[in-house]
Amino acid sequence: MQKSLLLLLSVSLFHLAIAQPGNTGSNTLDANPSGERSISLEPVLKLFPDHVKGDRDFKGNGPNVTATVRIRISNDQKHILGEFNCSFAETVGDWTTAVGNWTFSLYEAPPGKKIMKINSATFSQAAYVDNDHSIDNIGVSGGDLVRSFEMNGDTGGDDVGNNTDDDTYMSVHFNPVKFVLTDMPVVPAEFPHHGYQVGNKQSGMVLDVQGSIATEKNPVWQYQSNLSAAQRFTLEPAQGGYLLRSNISDLYFTVRKPEPGVSLSANAGAGQPYIFFQDKRYRAPRPIDGTTAITVSLRNQVWKLLPAGEDATWFLEPVAFPGWVLTSPGSTSGPLTLTSKGNLDVQKWVIRRPKISSEEAGYGLAPLWIDAPGVSSSFAVFLAGKLKGGDISGARVSGDNLDVNILAPAHRSVGEMIAYDKPIRSYEILEGIVGEDECQVAVVDFPTCHYTHDMTFRVKPNKRYESLLATSAAKPDHQKNIEVEWETGLGQEEYEYNPAKPFNTKGNSFGFFSEGHTRKDIIWNWPSPGDSVFIEGMWIWERGHGDPHTEIHPPHFVATKRHLPVSFSFYGNEIKVNNKPLDQFYGQRVDVFASADGSTQWNTKGLMPFAQVVEMDRKDYVFHVSAMFAKPHANAALKWRIIRQPGNSYSRDPQIELLPDGKTARVTYPWKSIGLPNTEKIAQSIIFYWDHAETKGIVAAQKPLHFEVRLNSIEIIDNEDVGSSGDCVFYANIGNNWVMLNEFTTDNANVLNYGLGDAEDNTNITSSLPAMGVYVMKGDHFRIHARGWENDHMNTQMGRILNEYSRSAREIKNFLEEIFSTGGITRGLIEDEDMSEAKVIVDQNSTYKFKAPLVSKDGEYKLYYSLSKTN
Numbered sequence: 001m002q003k004s005l006l007l008l009l010s011v012s013l014f015h016l017a018i019a020q021p022g023n024t025g026s027n028t029l030d031a032n033p034s035g036e037r038s039i040s041l042e043p044v045l046k047l048f049p050d051h052v053k054g055d056r057d058f059k060g061n062g063p064n065v066t067a068t069v070r071i072r073i074s075n076d077q078k079h080i081l082g083e084f085n086c087s088f089a090e091t092v093g094d095w096t097t098a099v100g101n102w103t104f105s106l107y108e109a110p111p112g113k114k115i116m117k118i119n120s121a122t123f124s125q126a127a128y129v130d131n132d133h134s135i136d137n138i139g140v141s142g143g144d145l146v147r148s149f150e151m152n153g154d155t156g157g158d159d160v161g162n163n164t165d166d167d168t169y170m171s172v173h174f175n176p177v178k179f180v181l182t183d184m185p186v187v188p189a190e191f192p193h194h195g196y197q198v199g200n201k202q203s204g205m206v207l208d209v210q211g212s213i214a215t216e217k218n219p220v221w222q223y224q225s226n227l228s229a230a231q232r233f234t235l236e237p238a239q240g241g242y243l244l245r246s247n248i249s250d251l252y253f254t255v256r257k258p259e260p261g262v263s264l265s266a267n268a269g270a271g272q273p274y275i276f277f278q279d280k281r282y283r284a285p286r287p288i289d290g291t292t293a294i295t296v297s298l299r300n301q302v303w304k305l306l307p308a309g310e311d312a313t314w315f316l317e318p319v320a321f322p323g324w325v326l327t328s329p330g331s332t333s334g335p336l337t338l339t340s341k342g343n344l345d346v347q348k349w350v351i352r353r354p355k356i357s358s359e360e361a362g363y364g365l366a367p368l369w370i371d372a373p374g375v376s377s378s379f380a381v382f383l384a385g386k387l388k389g390g391d392i393s394g395a396r397v398s399g400d401n402l403d404v405n406i407l408a409p410a411h412r413s414v415g416e417m418i419a420y421d422k423p424i425r426s427y428e429i430l431e432g433i434v435g436e437d438e439c440q441v442a443v444v445d446f447p448t449c450h451y452t453h454d455m456t457f458r459v460k461p462n463k464r465y466e467s468l469l470a471t472s473a474a475k476p477d478h479q480k481n482i483e484v485e486w487e488t489g490l491g492q493e494e495y496e497y498n499p500a501k502p503f504n505t506k507g508n509s510f511g512f513f514s515e516g517h518t519r520k521d522i523i524w525n526w527p528s529p530g531d532s533v534f535i536e537g538m539w540i541w542e543r544g545h546g547d548p549h550t551e552i553h554p555p556h557f558v559a560t561k562r563h564l565p566v567s568f569s570f571y572g573n574e575i576k577v578n579n580k581p582l583d584q585f586y587g588q589r590v591d592v593f594a595s596a597d598g599s600t601q602w603n604t605k606g607l608m609p610f611a612q613v614v615e616m617d618r619k620d621y622v623f624h625v626s627a628m629f630a631k632p633h634a635n636a637a638l639k640w641r642i643i644r645q646p647g648n649s650y651s652r653d654p655q656i657e658l659l660p661d662g663k664t665a666r667v668t669y670p671w672k673s674i675g676l677p678n679t680e681k682i683a684q685s686i687i688f689y690w691d692h693a694e695t696k697g698i699v700a701a702q703k704p705l706h707f708e709v710r711l712n713s714i715e716i717i718d719n720e721d722v723g724s725s726g727d728c729v730f731y732a733n734i735g736n737n738w739v740m741l742n743e744f745t746t747d748n749a750n751v752l753n754y755g756l757g758d759a760e761d762n763t764n765i766t767s768s769l770p771a772m773g774v775y776v777m778k779g780d781h782f783r784i785h786a787r788g789w790e791n792d793h794m795n796t797q798m799g800r801i802l803n804e805y806s807r808s809a810r811e812i813k814n815f816l817e818e819i820f821s822t823g824g825i826t827r828g829l830i831e832d833e834d835m836s837e838a839k840v841i842v843d844q845n846s847t848y849k850f851k852a853p854l855v856s857k858d859g860e861y862k863l864y865y866s867l868s869k870t871n
Contacts, residue, residue, distance in 0.1 A: 036119060037181055041106050041174040048169050049086055049160070050634055054096025056158040058130075062091035063098075063153050065138075068125045069146050069172055071106065074660045077114035080107040080179065081660050086170045088153055088160070091129070098160040098168050101634055104661035110311050113181045120178040121145040130154050147173045161700065193467070194426050194539055195232040195247050195415060197225060197354050200328040201313055202345035206231045207253065207336075209246050209278055220253055220276045223333045229360065229415050235351075241304040241319055243281070247415035250424055251278035252301045255318050255326075255338070257294055274321075276336045306341075308348040315341055316349055353467035356414065358478055361470075361541040361548030409804035410449060411553055411601070412541045422612060422805050423601060428539035430468060430552050431623075432461040435481055436529045436783075441488055441731045443789045443834045447797035449600050449804055451500045452492050454485040455513050457527050459535070459552075468539060470550045478549070483542070484535060485553040487512040487599055490740055491729045493752040494791055498799030499607060507743040507751040509647075511597050511605070515681055516647020519751060523738035524645055525560065525593040525683065529783060531736075532561040534623035538602065538614075554598025556614045557682075559623050559667070560591045562736050564782055565704045565775045567696075568641075568687060575641045575687060579773030581706050581871055585697045586775075587689035588628040589736065591645075592654075592669070594621065594682035600801050604679050610803040616678045620670045625688060627663040629698045636692035638663060648683035650676075656686070704775040705844055706870045709734050709784060714741065714756065715764040715853070715862040720790040720833035726759040727752075728835060730788035735774035741786065744769040756788075764864075774842075781843035784854070786863050790833040838863045 067086040074081050083103050090096040109115050124146035126138050130153030140146050150171035153159070159168045199206040200222060208223035209230045225231060229248040236243040244253035256275050285297035299320040306315040306325070316326040324338040328346040339347065413426040439457040458481040461468055472478035489512035492500045500510035507519025514523060527533055537555030541548050567583035568575045577589065596614040597603040603611050627638055642653050655668040669682060690697035698704075711732060719726025729752070730741040744767045746755030755765055776782050789795070802811070836857040846867065853862040 036178055038176045038178050039107055040176050043171060043173045044082065044084065044106075045171045046169045047084055047086070047100055047102055047171070048167060049088060049098035049100030050632075051161040052097040052099050054090060054094040054160075056096060056160045058088075058090045058096055058154040058159050059093060060154060061093050062129050062131075063088040063096070063159075063168075064091055064127075064129050065151055065153055066125070066127045067149050067151070067170055068123070068142075070123045071118065071145060071177065072122065073115050073118065074105070077116070078109050079105040079660060080115060080118070080177065082106045084170070084172065086151075088130075088168050096160065099634060100170065102631075104663065105659075107177075109181060113307075113311075116180045116182045118177065118179045120176070124149075126151075144175050145177070147175045149173075193353055194234050194428050195229075195353065195356065195467075196235060196351050197231055198233060198244070198316075199225065199350045199352070200346065201308075201310075201348040201350055203328050203331045205328065205331075205333065207233065207244075209248060209251075215249075216251060216279050217277050219335070220278055221333060221335055222328055225354070232354075232415060239298065239302045239319060241302040241317075243301055244303060246278050247424075247426075249278060252281050253303070254279045254296065254301050255320065256296050256300055274336075274338050305351075309343075310348070312352060313348050313350050315347055317341065355467060355469075355471045356550070358470045358472040358548045360414070361412065361543050408802070408806065410446065410543050411551075411599075411804060412543055414539045414541060414550060420805060422610065423538070423540075425612075425615065426539045427536065427615075427618075428468060428552060430459060430461060430465050430482060430484070430533070430535040430537075432459040432465060432482075432533065434458070434527045434529050434531045434533060435460055438483070439527070439529050439733070440785070440787050440837070441491075442485070443787070444794060444832055445798070447495075447794055447800055448802040450487060451498060451600060451799050451801070452488050452490055452504070452510060452512065453798075454553075455488045455526055456483055456485045458483050459533060468550055468552075470541075470548070483549070483551045483553070484533075484537070484555055484558075485551060486555055486558075487597075489514040490517065491742075491752070492795075492798055493750070493757075494727075494796040495799045499605075500799065505750045505752050507740070512595070512603075513593070513598075514647075515593075515595055515597070516645065516683055518646065520743050521646065523740070524685065524736075525558070525591045526733075526738045527558070527560045528562075528564075528733055528736055528738075530563040530780070532563065534559040534561075536621065537598070554602055556596055556598055556602075556616060557594040557621050558592070560593075561625055562589045562591070563777075563780060564736050565589075565628060565777065566687065566736070567773075567775065568689075575643070577643070577685075577687065579706075579775060583696075584693065585689045586629065586704065587687045587697065588625070590625055590667075590686040590688065592667075592682055592684050592686065594650075594669070596678050601804060608801055608803070610805065613678050616680065617672050617676060619672050620668055622666065622668045624659075625665045625667060625686075627688060627690070629690060629702050631663065632690050632695040632697060632699045633692045636690040636695070636697070638665065639689060639691045640665070641687045641689075643685040643687065645683040645685060647681055649680055650682040650684065654684070654686070702777070703871075704777050707774045707776065707842060707846075708771050708868045708870060709774055709842075710771040710866045711741070711744075711767045711769050711784075711786075712864040712866060713764050713766045714745070714786075715864065716756075716759040716761060716860070717862065718860045719759050719761055720835065720860060721792075726761075727791040728756045728759050728788055729791065730756055730786055730835065732769075733783065733785040734772050735776075735782045737772060739769060741767065741769070741788075776843065778844050781841050783839055783841055784863075784865060784867075785837065785839045786854075786856075787837045788835040790835060792832050795832045834858075835860050840865075842867065 065088055070083045072081050081103055086100045088098045121144040123143040124140050125142040126140055126149045128138050133155055136151045138149050138151055152169050155166050197206045205222045206225045208221055210219045210221050232247040233244040234247060236245055254277055258274060282296060282298045282301060285295050287295050302319040304317040306317055308315050321338060323340055325341045325347050327337045327339040413423040415426055416424055435458040442454045442456050445453050460481045468482055469479040489510040490504055492498050493505045503510045509515060509517035535552055535555045536557040537552040540551055540553050542551045565586055566577050566589045567579055567586050568577045569584040596616050601611060602614050604613055638658060640656055657666045659666060732739050732741050742751045742756045745765045748754040774782055838854045838856040840854055853864050855862050
């Protein structure tokens with residue numbers, strides 16, 4: 001019953017209307033058969049003009065008010081832009097005056113469309129003299145674009161510059177806007193994701209790989225949607241069109257000519273017996289099936305996507321057969337055809353992202369291990385105790401036998417529905433907000449697939465990226481956010497042969513997510529709670545921690561748009577972020593880090609023969625940034641400066657383009673287009689600011705609060721190690737910045753064996769970490785956070801790497817028996833001990849100027865810190 005309902009739901013989804021993206025989320029859009037669209041724009045509320053002259057108070061002398069609104073099409077024909085102008089001028093006295101000028105997007109065309117013309121009014125104006133303290137709805141002249149202007153002129157007290165409800169402002173309410181959309185060429189950015197279904201508009205059925213899914217030449221038919229990987233494709237740009245790569249086989253959707261003797265008919269409705277199948281990517285023309293009668297090339301695998309006049313709906317035209325398009329056989333499952341392009345629903349295909357289910361993580365399939373049913377080892381005994389003879393997410397323990405299906409691959413690429421000997425490249429894009437919980441360095445990571453512990457953070461995805469979350473038949477809200485994990489490259493000194501050890505004991509980075517870090521550096525690029533992130537990385541199933549869920553693990557490109565402001569000053573042509581009240585400008589920090597070194601499975605270090613290289617050179621990287629602060633003055637312009645951080649080998653600046661609204665920037669890091677190698681690394685910060693020195697780049701109402709934070713010492717109460725000093729590792733997060741605390745608690749050359757690395761119970765260890773300045777907007781907050789672990793047996797084995805995609809159960813059995821001792825399990829020391837989180841939230845209501853102990857959640861230690869507010 002469950003499967004039947006799922007099939008019905010999947011087919012029905014293809015007949016639903018597709019929501020439009022736009023800058024004003026509640027805009028409503030109607031269309032008629034002629035192609036003209038009508039949109040009801042959301043009102044633009046409370047535009048506060050800038051103070052120009054006078055004492056800011058109209059004092060009952062007017063003001064004289066004028067307002068104009070005009071709309072136009074942007075240069076790229078993707079936006080309807082609104083231009084808003086107003087003036088409030090005192091009629092006598094000191095002639096207090098406020099003037100406002102704004103331009104921003106009111107509507108964005110859907111993907112594949114551009115705006116040709118506006119058919120309704122494009123201008124309205126209004127003028128009057130205010131004579132009271134009330135909000136006025138005034139008459140409109142000069143055009144029907146605006147339904148009404150709402151003006152707040154003279155008020156009680158000062159009228160200009162406070163940007164509150166009791167201040168001068170203009171609001172605008174629109175009449176419906178009529179315009180015409182037309183098709184525009186599809187660009188690769190339209191399909192950034194992995195795992196699309198291609199469904200027919202008329203039948204609701206989807207492209208499906210038939211038969212033995214791993215075999216070349218197997219047919220591709222139309223079939224009922226069942227959300228399987230056999231029905232999912234990644235769209236790869238090629239030769240002016242797209243390759244459709246099967247997510248289940250890594251083979252490509254291909255069409256070839258009919259068998260010899262079958263001619264092409266001119267009858268558009270009849271369809272042709274073309275052969276549709278999957279095959280490896282063609283690098284050069286070659287005969288099919290060893291004959292010369294039929295030759296195939298990459299042209300047989302490239303499909304042009306021609307807009308079909310409806311949103312997200314396309315004609316699929318093979319480059320090899322121009323003028324002919326992919327056609328459904330109708331409402332039944334079966335072979336596909338080509339017909340000459342018309343305007344039939346059977347020729348139109350909807351490309352969308354279906355939800356994925358946790359049932360796809362790999363449990364319940366044929367065993368991945370081919371030479372033994374299970375593993376008998378001390379580790380199995382340990383897990384049996386943890387599971388108490390039960391079954392959690394596929395871990396089945398019987399006696400001392402463990403079903404190793406759960407162990408490897410613990411990180412399995414989404415789309416793998418058969419047993420591979422290496423992961424597929426499941427590249428994905430994620431955008432969203434970093435959550436408050438679990439933004440930390442992982443306390444316990446499995447040693448066989450880590451050189452160092454992971455930096456982990458959870459992201460609440462933006463609406464467009466919610467399809468990255470897994471669903472579950474048993475739990476509809478199975479996953480609400482997606483975890484991102486990248487090896488830290490820090491903190492390892494236990495296992496003699498771990499290649500990170502000689503770097504880490506000195507406080508230096510082994511690479512990965514801390515590339516370029518040296519002892520006592522601030523870790524500048526790790527995200528913090530509340531930050532907005534743009535991420536590209538591997539979309540995988542995490543199968544080793546409870547219920548399977550999806551992750552980006554590892555990422556290879558992270559742009560972190562900080563929610564906490566910064567301040568900086570110029571020193572010649574360079575800038576320095578000081579975060580001090582006397583700085584010249586306030587700004588917004590965007591930290592960009594990119595590297596192909598992410599994990600044991602994905603890196604360029606050449607340490608293990610099975611490690612693969614992320615194709616950093618497959619594309620250029622593009623994201624957008626919107627200004628944090630309102631424009632402080634009519635003459636202010638949004639500008640930016642680039643800071644190259646330690647570890648950066650990217651020798652050029654990004655390409656930054658200011659969009660028509662004047663407050664949004666498109667940032668491009670060229671890679672493919674300039675032929676950079678996969679080994680290049682980006683470690684840069686971009687500081688965006690309004691270039692207006694008199695205001696420091698902010699309006700007065702947005703001036704952030706400034707705090708100074710100092711971590712003074714850590715008192716270890718219980719080091720979690722019986723009868724000996726604790727071998728502790730700690731990290732801390734203060735505002736935008738992270739630190740490894742061990743580096744600040746000893747002067748010894750080995751930062752991991754002294755200070756916190758040699759911590760007795762009831763010992764207070766002094767920190768040399770300098771004070772940090774932190775800004776926070778009113779209504780926002782930041783955290784002071786610390787967490788760590790005490791090294792036990794698990795950490796001593798970190799860096800003894802096993803190929804997660806090994807095909808041998810005997811190999812993993814021997815490996816686990818070697819690294820996990822029965823003695824260690826018996827003493828309960830196999831897991832590293834969690835030194836639980838110590839955290840305090842700081843906002844505008846926090847207590848200032850005090851020195852306080854912050855006790856960890858489970859009482860293992862106290863963190864002594866001081867906090868002072870300086871403005």
